[in-house]
Amino acid sequence: MVTFKDFRNTVKPNWCPGCGDFSVQAAIQRAAANLDIEPHELAVVSGIGCSGRLSGYINSYGLHGIHGRALPIAQGLKMANRDLNVIATGGDGDGFAIGMGHTIHSIRRNIDITYVVMDNQIYGLTKGQTSPRSAAGFVTKSTPGGAIEPSLKPLEVALSSGATFVAQSFSTDLKELTAIIEEGMKHRGFAFINVFSPCVTYNKVNTYDWFKEHITKLSSVEGYDPSNRTEAMRTVMEYEGLVTGIIYQNENEPSYQEKVIGYHEEPLNKADIMIKEEELNELMKEFM
Amino acid sequence: MLHQLSWKVGGQQGEGIESTGEIFSTAMNRLGYHLYGYRHFSSRIKGGHTNNKINVRTSTVHTIPDDLNILVAFDQETIEINYKELTKEGVILADAKFKPVKPEDCLAELYIVPFTEIATELGTSLMKNMVAIGATAALMNLEDEVFQSVVNEIFGRKGEAVVQKNMEAIAKGHQITNELLKDQVGKFELEPGDGKHRLFMIGNEALALGALAAGSRLMSAYPITPASEIMEYLIKKLPKFGGTVIQTEDEIAAATMAIGASYGGARAFTASAGPGLSLMMEALGLAGMTETPLVVVDTQRGGPSTGLPTKQEQSDLMAMLYGTHGEIPKVVIAPSTGEEAFYDMIQAFNIADELQLPVIVLSDLQLSLGKQTVEPFDYSKISINRGKLKMDELPELEDKQYFKRYEFTEDGISTRVVPGQKYGIHHVTGVEHNEEGKPSEAAGNRKKQMDKRFRKLQYVHFDTPVFTDAPNKEADVLLVGFGSTKGAIEEIRPMLDAEGIKTNHAHIRLIYPFPVEEMKPLIDHAKKVIVVENNATGQLANILKLNMGHHDKIVNLTKYDGTPFLPLELLDRVKELLTDGDI
Numbered sequence: 001m002v003t004f005k006d007f008r009n010t011v012k013p014n015w016c017p018g019c020g021d022f023s024v025q026a027a028i029q030r031a032a033a034n035l036d037i038e039p040h041e042l043a044v045v046s047g048i049g050c051s052g053r054l055s056g057y058i059n060s061y062g063l064h065g066i067h068g069r070a071l072p073i074a075q076g077l078k079m080a081n082r083d084l085n086v087i088a089t090g091g092d093g094d095g096f097a098i099g100m101g102h103t104i105h106s107i108r109r110n111i112d113i114t115y116v117v118m119d120n121q122i123y124g125l126t127k128g129q130t131s132p133r134s135a136a137g138f139v140t141k142s143t144p145g146g147a148i149e150p151s152l153k154p155l156e157v158a159l160s161s162g163a164t165f166v167a168q169s170f171s172t173d174l175k176e177l178t179a180i181i182e183e184g185m186k187h188r189g190f191a192f193i194n195v196f197s198p199c200v201t202y203n204k205v206n207t208y209d210w211f212k213e214h215i216t217k218l219s220s221v222e223g224y225d226p227s228n229r230t231e232a233m234r235t236v237m238e239y240e241g242l243v244t245g246i247i248y249q250n251e252n253e254p255s256y257q258e259k260v261i262g263y264h265e266e267p268l269n270k271a272d273i274m275i276k277e278e279e280l281n282e283l284m285k286e287f288m
Numbered sequence: 289m290l291h292q293l294s295w296k297v298g299g300q301q302g303e304g305i306e307s308t309g310e311i312f313s314t315a316m317n318r319l320g321y322h323l324y325g326y327r328h329f330s331s332r333i334k335g336g337h338t339n340n341k342i343n344v345r346t347s348t349v350h351t352i353p354d355d356l357n358i359l360v361a362f363d364q365e366t367i368e369i370n371y372k373e374l375t376k377e378g379v380i381l382a383d384a385k386f387k388p389v390k391p392e393d394c395l396a397e398l399y400i401v402p403f404t405e406i407a408t409e410l411g412t413s414l415m416k417n418m419v420a421i422g423a424t425a426a427l428m429n430l431e432d433e434v435f436q437s438v439v440n441e442i443f444g445r446k447g448e449a450v451v452q453k454n455m456e457a458i459a460k461g462h463q464i465t466n467e468l469l470k471d472q473v474g475k476f477e478l479e480p481g482d483g484k485h486r487l488f489m490i491g492n493e494a495l496a497l498g499a500l501a502a503g504s505r506l507m508s509a510y511p512i513t514p515a516s517e518i519m520e521y522l523i524k525k526l527p528k529f530g531g532t533v534i535q536t537e538d539e540i541a542a543a544t545m546a547i548g549a550s551y552g553g554a555r556a557f558t559a560s561a562g563p564g565l566s567l568m569m570e571a572l573g574l575a576g577m578t579e580t581p582l583v584v585v586d587t588q589r590g591g592p593s594t595g596l597p598t599k600q601e602q603s604d605l606m607a608m609l610y611g612t613h614g615e616i617p618k619v620v621i622a623p624s625t626g627e628e629a630f631y632d633m634i635q636a637f638n639i640a641d642e643l644q645l646p647v648i649v650l651s652d653l654q655l656s657l658g659k660q661t662v663e664p665f666d667y668s669k670i671s672i673n674r675g676k677l678k679m680d681e682l683p684e685l686e687d688k689q690y691f692k693r694y695e696f697t698e699d700g701i702s703t704r705v706v707p708g709q710k711y712g713i714h715h716v717t718g719v720e721h722n723e724e725g726k727p728s729e730a731a732g733n734r735k736k737q738m739d740k741r742f743r744k745l746q747y748v749h750f751d752t753p754v755f756t757d758a759p760n761k762e763a764d765v766l767l768v769g770f771g772s773t774k775g776a777i778e779e780i781r782p783m784l785d786a787e788g789i790k791t792n793h794a795h796i797r798l799i800y801p802f803p804v805e806e807m808k809p810l811i812d813h814a815k816k817v818i819v820v821e822n823n824a825t826g827q828l829a830n831i832l833k834l835n836m837g838h839h840d841k842i843v844n845l846t847k848y849d850g851t852p853f854l855p856l857e858l859l860d861r862v863k864e865l866l867t868d869g870d871i
């Protein structure tokens with residue numbers, strides 16, 4: 001039996017004590033163990049930021065790439081080895097500023113990977129500038145007079161981009177977060193999971209207490225149906241994005257890999273790639 | 289009878305000019321001639337002048353010539369733009385429909401043929417290009433049957449009647465032109481071709497086929513001129529091999545997705561042109577730092593910025609050698625013909641796997657889009673070498689112990705394992721790291737890892753770092769180039785020799801690491817080194833000086849107006865650079 005301890009490595013995280021990212025790491029480790037995945041069967045691809053360090057703190061394969069590009073790397077990896085469990089992670093700047101294009105297109109593409117965003121409404125690693133998730137009026141080093149731009153609404157973006165799995169959670173709610181990541185990993189397409197993961201050092205507004213006060217759990221909303229996209233959108237708007245739980249899931253939509261014509265059942269990294277002489281001759285004939 | 293014929297068709301873009309050239313040249317290829325075609329086109333899709341010039345020869349050729357024997361014109365603009373290329377004996381075959389006029393100083397003969405009228409009589413004006421092909425057949429004294437197989441292939445799907453009609457259009461064009469030409473019939477008859485089956489393809493198709501033969505099963509790319517044909521070819525073929533092409537949201541995604549796939553153990557690559565390569569720079573650094581194999585094709589076009597997107601240039605060289613911040617080992621190779629494009633892709637994938645680093649295959653618009661005769665690819669020359677990639681079982685590791693993916697080794701190359709393998713767990717990061725891939729900023733480790741990465745460059749195996757055609761022991765002139773300028777240089781080298789200017793030719797195929805050993809004797813034994821390149825600042829000349837010294841001998845010969853070098857033009861330019869003391 002695999003346990004979450006198998007996913008611990010010997011590296012000591014350099015996150016600030018109390019950083020929300022610790023729990024996100026724990027939740028990923030637990031979810032993988034609950035799904036009985038062995039450490040070598042998991043790859044975590046992360047971006048750059050405090051959150052980006054996460055891939056180095058898990059005893060699994062891990063790639064810590066470049067700022068904003070965790071998703072295309074993770075998708076390439078999955079396409080090369082469709083049997084592998086691939087999780088992409090990063091911060092709100094990573095996924096919603098520099099990497100926003102990839103976020104939307106990964107959602108549209110629907111390759112079967114899980115994307116966990118550690119949303120702290122701030123740039124942690126670069127020491128406290130505004131993020132696309134910072135609320136209007138939020139004072140940071142780069143917005144001394146308060147942020148002028150409105151905060152980005154990731155759940156609405158995901159829903160309108162054709163997402164097949166949209167969820168949100170809060171890092172202190174380890175039970176809910178673990179369950180959501182598990183569901184995301186089981187989902188047959190792209191799973192988008194936004195996690196409120198407070199930055200205790202640079203964000204003195206969106207604190208643990210602030211979230212506790214403002215969050216509504218969808219499990220407490222009577223008769224909420226996550227298979228209904230219209231209801232999902234309405235609910236997200238009604239609660240101004242401050243809900244947690246599985247917001248929307250379409251279990252019927254095939255993943256990208258299922259739709260690609262001719263895509264081998266066997267992982268591409270195991271394919272015999274030496275072309276046959278007849279195949280080459282056949283290809284050359286078209287040019288004669 | 290002639291050994292060589294230069295033929296051009298021109299008209300408005302979107303009017304079937306491409307297919308006219310296509311039908312003519314495919315038929316010539318099947319007769320065993322050697323061809324080299326170059327299309328002039330604009331960024332517009334419909335409208336705007338376009339032409340397709342085709343060099344037909346009984347021997348190998350890699351360039352279009354300066355002059356022109358036959359010009360097929362579908363509008364007056366075609367005549368105006370192109371008549372100056374025609375020789376005295378040249379002929380314009382023009383459609384009567386636009387009431388063609390011969391420019392006053394035009395030396396060639398103008399024959400007005402009712403292309404459109406004949407085609408319309410036969411059923412549709414669309415067949416005017418077939419009539420023009422018939423007219424060409426008259427001048428070259430070709431049997432109409434030589435076009436039969438091509439016509440079958442193009443129109444077969446539409447039924448026997450359509451095939452018949454098109455052949456009839458050719459026959460009619462042939463017959464009417466015969467009557468017009470009288471004693472000029474067969475004026476441009478070529479010696480017979482050798483009937484050998486050769487490939488006729490654009491460089492991009494050779495690159496794509498090379499990637500396939502190299503075992504690449506994934507391509508991630510974003511469309512751009514002049515690279516798109518590579519992804520378009522592979523999306524048709526890869527499904528049969530279990531793989532696919534992913535059209536990404538941008539070139540950053542294209543490059544990083546290829547890195548992800550390569551990290552996963554598949555052979556993956558991307559292809560783009562200047563603007564896309566600019567976007568990929570950070571990804572190249574990641575591949576270099578994480579020692580992930582990556583193959584990137586750069587089909588150079590006119591820069592900077594959007595520049596001249598449909599024109600020839602070779603100005604990305606410096607960016608490809610030095611691009612990405614910081615310092616990474618990288619290999620840059622430059623094919624100059626269709627054959628080299630194919631085999632170089634295989635070598636690129638092998639080098640990338642062997643040395644675990646990014647390899648850039650530097651093409652240019654002329655090579656990528658120029659349609660050329662290519663010798664059939666030799667299956668026995670295809671080999672796949674994945675270097676120190678270890679996909680089978682690994683020795684047991686203690687619990688929590690990481691695999692030493694970046695182990696210090698003598699050649700700098702460490703064993704590569706991929707996600708999914710038991711006992712292979714390691715970390716990969718663009719941050720400086722230790723042997724297990726874990727971040728480390730320690731000064732000692734940093735230096736050792738940098739040295740390890742660069743040590744790999746001593747082990748590049750590339751079959752022909754420099755192509756040489758150097759019959760002269762002591763040369764007056766050494767002509768140096770890279771990429772598609774080879775065709776023009778190889779035409780003029782013997783011409784210069786014949787004029788008493790002892791000339792050697794070196795075409796650089798492996799640009800980084802620079803083949804100093806191979807170039808040294810060639811430069812030592814030349815009085816003057818003329819570097820021929822399609823850019824304004826003499827990038828290759830500078831690289832030559834940087835690596836070889838000899839600043840006093842090395843002279844720039846550049847062209848950056850968007851058009852390829854033509855042999856006779858180049859000949860004149862070379863002679864202009866020679867002073868009495870040189871010879």
Ligand SMILES: Cc1ncc(C[n+]2csc(CCOP(=O)(O)OP(=O)(O)O)c2C)c(N)n1
Nearest residue numbers: 048049050051067091092093094123124125
């Ligand atoms: C191309 C590039 N631009 C800028 C940076 C600097 N940088 C590193 S992390 C970061 C933002 C981090 O914010 P976020 O993604 O929210 O992660 P967090 O640290 O909050 O977890 C920036 C701007 C970089 N590494 N690369």
Ligand code: SF4
Nearest residue numbers: 016019050124199200
């Ligand atoms: S700066 Fe903020 S986000 Fe970064 S580790 Fe500290 S608490 Fe976490």
Ligand SMILES: [Mg+2]
Nearest residue numbers: 091092122123
């Ligand atoms: Mg953040």
